[in-house]
Amino acid sequence: MLQAQQELLNWNNMQISVMEISHRSPEYIEMAAQAEQDLRDLMAIPDNYHVLFLQGGATMQFASVPLNLMGKCAKADYLNTGHWSEKAVAEGGKYGQVTDINALYSVDGKVDIRPLEQLQPQGRRLGEGCAYVHYTPNETIEGIEYSFIPEAQAPLVADMSSTILSRPIDVSQFGIIYAGAQKNIGPSGLTVVIVRDDLVNQVQPSAPSLLQYRAQIERDSMLNTPPTFGWYLAGLVFKWLKKQGGVEAFATLNQKKADVLYQCIDASDFYHNPVATSARSWMNIPFTLANPELDKRFLEKSREAGLLALKGHRAVGGMRASIYNAMPYEGVVALVEFMKEFEKNYG
Numbered sequence: 111m112l113q114a115q116q117e118l119l120n121w122n123n124m125q126i127s128v129m130e131i132s133h134r135s136p137e138y139i140e141m142a143a144q145a146e147q148d149l150r151d152l153m154a155i156p157d158n159y160h161v162l163f164l165q166g167g168a169t170m171q172f173a174s175v176p177l178n179l180m181g182k183c184a185k186a187d188y189l190n191t192g193h194w195s196e197k198a199v200a201e202g203g204k205y206g207q208v209t210d211i212n213a214l215y216s217v218d219g220k221v222d223i224r225p226l227e228q229l230q231p232q233g234r235r236l237g238e239g240c241a242y243v244h245y246t247p248n249e250t251i252e253g254i255e256y257s258f259i260p261e262a263q264a265p266l267v268a269d270m271s272s273t274i275l276s277r278p279i280d281v282s283q284f285g286i287i288y289a290g291a292q293k294n295i296g297p298s299g300l301t302v303v304i305v306r307d308d309l310v311n312q313v314q315p316s317a318p319s320l321l322q323y324r325a326q327i328e329r330d331s332m333l334n335t336p337p338t339f340g341w342y343l344a345g346l347v348f349k350w351l352k353k354q355g356g357v358e359a360f361a362t363l364n365q366k367k368a369d370v371l372y373q374c375i376d377a378s379d380f381y382h383n384p385v386a387t388s389a390r391s392w393m394n395i396p397f398t399l400a401n402p403e404l405d406k407r408f409l410e411k412s413r414e415a416g417l418l419a420l421k422g423h424r425a426v427g428g429m430r431a432s433i434y435n436a437m438p439y440e441g442v443v444a445l446v447e448f449m450k451e452f453e454k455n456y457g
């Protein structure tokens with residue numbers, strides 16, 4: 111952000127802002143291509159995958175995925191782990207026959223993801239007879255995360271909005287990976303889609319041109335004006351991630367951040383996290399207070415202590431610490447210290 115601020119009015123020594131120049135200018139195109147290359151380097155994206163920089167958020171992909179993949183076979187399996195999976199199921203169902211598979215169960219009062227062998231729909235294997243299998247590796251609101259990649263008989267499509275760049279990911283195991291930018295990539299308004307080359311020829315003919323992966327691939331994501339400023343900022347973030355040691359370094363750091371917060375929650379009867387250890391998110395950690403009447407006080411006091419955005423999503427209530435790549439370890443330690451102090455005063 112500091113770099114963006116410093117060069118806001120004079121980008122690339124052109125005496126003009128990056129948001130003022132044409133996305134068709136050679137300078138912009140060079141920057142855009144470099145951003146793509148940096149993302150390819152960071153994620154070790156194989157050559158048979160295309161990388162798209164689009165608009166519409168992850169929510170647009172809930173429609174784009176079925177429109178692009180259901181042209182030959184209008185069936186798909188959807189693993190459902192909560193809020194965002196459900197939205198994907200609802201949208202997917204508009205374009206084809208979608209099987210909604212409940213991937214959750216309860217163990218000792220905690221919510222967990224079913225083991226692979228229990229993720230099969232009735233009477234067939236996961237993805238059998240389907241165009242694709244869709245899942246959400248990390249449910250951002252509930253803080254539920256897969257510790258494994260589901261094995262399927264059809265290409266896997268993953269909504270990695272709150273997973274991407276948090277750790278190494280074996281891209282070759284997926285047909286499509288998509289992510290809204292606003293967590294680990296950059297500002298909102300940009301969506302990254304990584305799509306395997308053999309999946310771009312089964313589009314439903316009625317799909318809007320802007321949503322067709324093949325059309326976007328042919329025009330380097332510039333079928334119309336792309337989200338130019340978001341793309342530029344994402345490029346800066348990719349360079350920053352590389353400088354910090356890439357996704358391997360962030361995996362270590364993110365795990366350490368999550369560990370220290372879960373330890374604090376588990377060590378007390380005052381705080382509670384509802385997710386089984388094996389399905390706990392590294393990125394989003396929801397927790398409740400033993401006495402919900404203290405929620406408001408907790409949020410007031412934490413804000414006073416400079417700890418922001420801890421209110422849980424309105425769909426689930428309680429608190430949620432979203433500790434994406436940009437959150438330093440020290441930030442999580444500050445939260446843990448605050449939580450201990452709050453418990454001492456109000457517990």
Ligand SMILES: Cc1ncc(COP(=O)(O)O)c(C=O)c1O
Binds near residue numbers: 168248269271290291
């Ligand atoms: C996993 C997941 N999917 C989808 C979305 C929706 O993203 P967008 O607002 O970019 O459409 C979010 C947003 O928080 C998310 O976390």
